[in-house]
Structure formats: structure tokens, C-alpha cells
Amino acid sequence: MKTDVFIAGGGVGGLALAVKLASRGVHVTVAEQLVKKSSAYKGELLQPKTLAILDRLGVLGETEASGHVIDQLRFLEIKRQSGALPEEINLTELNYSRVASSYDHALMVPHETTKEILREKGATYPEYFHYLSGARFLGFENGQAKVRQQKTIQYVEAHVYVGAEGRSSPTRDAMNVRVKRQDYNHHFLTVTIPRPSDFNKGKIITTARDFLGLFPLPDDEVRTVFLIKAGTFKQVKEQGLEQLYQAYSELEPELAQGVRAIEDWKAVQLMIPFTYHVDRYYKGNLALIGDAAHTVHPMAGEGMNLAIQDADVLGELLAWCKQNDVPYHDHLHYYEDVRKPRVKFLLNLSHLSAMVYSVPYTWWRNIRMRAVQRMYDDDQLHVKQMLNISGLGKWNFTLFDRAIQGVSFPPAAGQ
Numbered sequence: 001m002k003t004d005v006f007i008a009g010g011g012v013g014g015l016a017l018a019v020k021l022a023s024r025g026v027h028v029t030v031a032e033q034l035v036k037k038s039s040a041y042k043g044e045l046l047q048p049k050t051l052a053i054l055d056r057l058g059v060l061g062e063t064e065a066s067g068h069v070i071d072q073l074r075f076l077e078i079k080r081q082s083g084a085l086p087e088e089i090n091l092t093e094l095n096y097s098r099v100a101s102s103y104d105h106a107l108m109v110p111h112e113t114t115k116e117i118l119r120e121k122g123a124t125y126p127e128y129f130h131y132l133s134g135a136r137f138l139g140f141e142n143g144q145a146k147v148r149q150q151k152t153i154q155y156v157e158a159h160v161y162v163g164a165e166g167r168s169s170p171t172r173d174a175m176n177v178r179v180k181r182q183d184y185n186h187h188f189l190t191v192t193i194p195r196p197s198d199f200n201k202g203k204i205i206t207t208a209r210d211f212l213g214l215f216p217l218p219d220d221e222v223r224t225v226f227l228i229k230a231g232t233f234k235q236v237k238e239q240g241l242e243q244l245y246q247a248y249s250e251l252e253p254e255l256a257q258g259v260r261a262i263e264d265w266k267a268v269q270l271m272i273p274f275t276y277h278v279d280r281y282y283k284g285n286l287a288l289i290g291d292a293a294h295t296v297h298p299m300a301g302e303g304m305n306l307a308i309q310d311a312d313v314l315g316e317l318l319a320w321c322k323q324n325d326v327p328y329h330d331h332l333h334y335y336e337d338v339r340k341p342r343v344k345f346l347l348n349l350s351h352l353s354a355m356v357y358s359v360p361y362t363w364w365r366n367i368r369m370r371a372v373q374r375m376y377d378d379d380q381l382h383v384k385q386m387l388n389i390s391g392l393g394k395w396n397f398t399l400f401d402r403a404i405q406g407v408s409f410p411p412a413a414g415q
């Protein structure tokens with residue numbers, strides 16, 4: 001089989017790339033190993049930049065209709081009290097509206113729904129979009145992609161081969177790039193539970209030791225992310241679900257009833273955060289996007305967004321090559337030039353967010369609380385933070401910014 005661009009992996013990154021290319025008249029073949037929807041949790045928060053990309057792909061309407069709007073993130077520091085309501089110590093609200101853009105919110109969309117929307121869009125370009133379901137990419141043979149679909153082996157010949165297989169990537173292996181991994185002192189438990197219908201803001205609830213992230217989904221559900229010490233999942237399970245119910249209820253009493261919907265530990269997924277970043281995004285006519293190239297700490301909810309943003313930039317480049325009839329592989333370095341620094345920046349930002357929440361001492365919590373509050377008090381810091389996490393822009397934090405957060409300098413402007 002011949003195609004312009006072969007994509008190994010039909011996750012959010014691979015599909016976004018395929019839709020973009022097909023919409024621009026580039027013939028694309030996607031090999032996806034799965035046949036059915038995956039039940040594994042894989043991220044649901046679409047940042048504003050991703051919404052802008054989905055808009056250009058012509059699928060924003062469906063995506064918005066399937067999502068829950070997050071216009072604000074609330075950071076709530078509390079004193080947890082056994083058998084009593086928590087005492088609020090500090091509340092800071094960071095608003096997406098601080099970024100002057102029509103994409104002024106994030107969106108919580110079930111991961112498989114985003115993929116389905118993209119697949120359906122791809123199918124509207126039957127001449128260019130070729131999707132192989134249940135097709136596992138095995139590696140390269142004689143410069144062609146070897147794919148096993150059911151029991152049949154087929155070879156796909158392409159001008160460019162893109163590895164979008166996620167964390168375990170045969171394309172990355174074939175490129176023989178360097179990967180440096182970093183692990184953390186904490187893991188997360190994640191589970192979706194029912195929520196009251198007026199519980200509709202994204203919330204991070206913390207004490208000196210606890211962390212509970214709450215991100216409302218459509219249909220009165222909420223994605224919850226609860227921090228545990230690395231390697232303690234077995235112990236936590238042995239303590240029983242009652243302990244989990246109690247922790248959730250003491251941190252967020254509004255979810256005291258919803259959390260009891262968890263009937264079995266099987267519903268709770270262990271999420272082990274780690275990060276890596278490859279040193280090369282392309283070699284010859286091979287390129288990597290998304291988790292095949294980098295994994296960020298989930299704290300900032302950026303992984304899926306980076307994959308779609310990689311796809312957007314690579315797609316634009318490859319479509320331009322096709323349009324101008326120039327060899328694809330001569331221009332792949334532009335993709336790396338644009339994406340690598342941007343991803344590195346977000347990797348650092350996510351790492352910093354992780355550090356802010358992973359030191360379980362009261363003195364550290366006090367520093368964190370001041371730093372987050374100062375981000376709200378200082379107009380410029382607030383805009384910088386939201387611009388950076390939204391993906392719509394990049395504005396480096398300076399030493400002066402950090403001094404403001406550390407309360408060495410007064411905030412630049414009040415709100």
C-alpha cells in the first residue's frame with residue numbers, strides 16, 4: 001500500500017494530524033492497534049489553544065457540545081478536620097478570561113469522545129483519510145512500515161512515517177533517540193464520580209499533606225485526582241474504601257455522597273507520573289509526535305494538548321510541503337525547531353507545579369499559598385500563568401516575577 005504520510009497510532013495526536021493532512025489533500029494512513037474504545041483514563045482537559053486548533057479542523061462545535069466548560073481554576077487551601085467541615089484558609093481563583101482571546105476557557109471532554117469526533121471528521125475526507133482499525137505497527141522492514149491487521153501482515157510505503165504510538169513507540173525505537181526519564185515521590189489515584197449539578201468549577205483542594213484535584217465533566221460527573229505517596233497503593237487499598245470516602249468527604253464535603261458511588265477498587269486507576277523528552281523529533285523521514293516524543297507531569301493537564309499541538313504544527317508543515325511540491329524530509333527540522341523549545345517550556349512548568357504540591361510540610365504549604373495568591377494579586381503574573389498553560393502564548397517568568405511571588409516585592413497591579 002502507498003500513502004503520503006503513514007501514522008502509527010490513532011490516539012488524539014495521530015488523529016488530529018491525520019484530519020489536518022486529509023483536509024489539506026495529503027493522503028494519510030493511520031494504523032491503530034485497538035478496535036474498541038479504551039476504558040483507561042487518559043486525560044480530558046482541552047486547553048484554549050487546543051480548542052483553537054479543533055476550531056480550524058472544523059470540530060469545535062461537536063467538541064463544545066460534548067464538554068464541560070472550565071473558565072476558572074480554584075486553589076483552595078484548607079484545614080482538614082475529622083468529623084467536621086473543613087476550615088478554609090485561603091482561596092485563589094485563576095481565570096482563563098485573563099487571556100485576551102475568544103478561546104477564553106478550557107473544556108473537559110471524555111478522552112474517547114474527542115477521538116471519536118476526530119475519527120468521524122477524518123471519515124468526511126474518504127479520498128485522503130485511510131484508517132486501519134485493529135492494525136498494529138510492528139516496525140520497519142526495507143524502509144516500509146510493517147503492520148499486522150488480524151493475522152495479515154501488510155507493508156505501507158510512505159514519504160513520511162510518524163510515530164504517534166504514545167509512551168511505547170516502535171518508531172522512537174527505530175530512530176534510536178535519547179530519552180531521559182524523571183520520576184516523582186508521589187502517585188495519583190483517579191476516578192470519576194457523580195457530582196451535584198451546581199458543582200461546576202475546576203478545583204484543587206490542598207492541606208499540607210493532601211491534594212485533591214476536581215475537574216467537572218458533562219453529565220454531572222467529576223474527574224477526581226487524589227495524591228498518594230509513591231508505592232503505597234497496595235497499603236491504601238488494604239485500608240479499605242471507607243478511608244477513601246472519608247478523605248474525599250473531609251476535603252470536599254459536597255462530594256461526600258458522590259464518592260460512595262465507588263463500589264470497587266477496580267474503578268480507581270493508579271496514575272504514576274513521570275516525564276521524559278527525546279533529544280530528536282525527527283530523523284530522515286521519521287518523526288515523533290505526542291507521548292512518543294515527550295511525557296509531562298499530569299499536574300498541569302498538558303499531555304493531550306501537547307500531542308494535538310505537535311500534530312497541528314507538523315500537519316501544517318507537511319501540507320505546505322505537498323502544496324509546494326518540495327521533499328517532506330528536507331523540511332522536518334522546522335517541526336523540531338518550533339515544537340521542542342515549546343514542549344521543554346511546558347515540561348518545566350508542569351514539573352514546577354508538581355514540586356509545589358509534593359512537599360508535605362506546613363512551612364512549604366505556607367510558601368505555596370503565598371506564591372499562588374500573589375499570582376492572582378499581580379495582574380501580569382496572572383496573565384502570564386494563564387497564557388502559558390492555555391497554550392495560546394509563551395511569556396517567560398523572570399526572577400522579578402519569582403521575587404513578587406516570594407513576597408520580596410509588592411505586586412505590580414491590584415485587581
Ligand SMILES: Cc1cc2nc3c(=O)[nH]c(=O)nc-3n(C[C@H](O)[C@H](O)[C@H](O)COP(=O)(O)OP(=O)(O)OC[C@H]3O[C@@H](n4cnc5c(N)ncnc54)[C@H](O)[C@@H]3O)c2cc1C
Binds near residue numbers: 289
Ligand atoms: C493515566 C494517564 C492520565 C493522564 N492524564 C492527563 C490529563 O489529565 N491531561 C492531559 O492533557 N493528558 C493526560 N495524560 C496524557 C495524555 O493521555 C497523553 O499525553 C495523550 O493521550 C498523548 O496522545 P498521543 O496521541 O501522543 O498518545 P496516546 O493517546 O497514548 O495514543 C497512542 C495510540 O497509539 C496506539 N498504539 C500504540 N502502539 C501502537 C502500535 N504499535 N501500532 C498501532 N497503534 C499503536 C494506542 O492504542 C493509542 O491509541 C494522561 C495519560 C495517562 C496515561
